[in-house]
Amino acid sequence: AIGGVAAGSAPVDRTLVTLTDQAGRATLTVTVPKGVKGTVPLTVTTPVGTRFSVPITVFEPVASSTFGWPSTLLTKKGSTVKYTAVVSARGVAPTGVVTILDGSRPIATVTLTAADNGRVTLTLPALSRGLHKLSASYAGSDTVKASASPFWLPVIIW
Secondary structure, three states: OEOOEOOOOOOOEOOOOOOOOOOOEOOOOOOOOOOOOEEEEEEEEOOOOOEEEEEEEEOOOEOEEEEEEEOOOEEOOOOOOEEEEEEEEOOEOOOEEEEEEEOOEEEEEEEEOHHHOOEEEEEOOOOOOEEEEEEEEEOOOOOEOOEEOOOOEEEEEO
């Protein structure tokens, strides 16, 4: 149980482990129940009633904002276009995958590390002639929620 809410169960393997006195092992993966947060007890109860608890801290990932912009809005075919993406989250250095989109089509990805402090610049693959609607999308992490640019910026290749 987590915070008093049932979180899962697993069978106990009562096989004696060779050269040890271990018997009665179980492996269990649990999902934290909705609404449980803060420091709560993780309680394990065996089939014979043995029970122990350890405190765990459950937290909600923080919200993030993602923005991005190209190095140029108008350029000729064959020119290099760089794209800067910034992901911000209160009190956390976001980590994880940022995808650059042309409309709804992914054209590049980059992985943010803590050392990037939420900001990366990458060179985009060669863009064809025409209008490109560029935006950034952040996939999120265990500590930061996903987010996407609220708008796209145009790049016109002639």
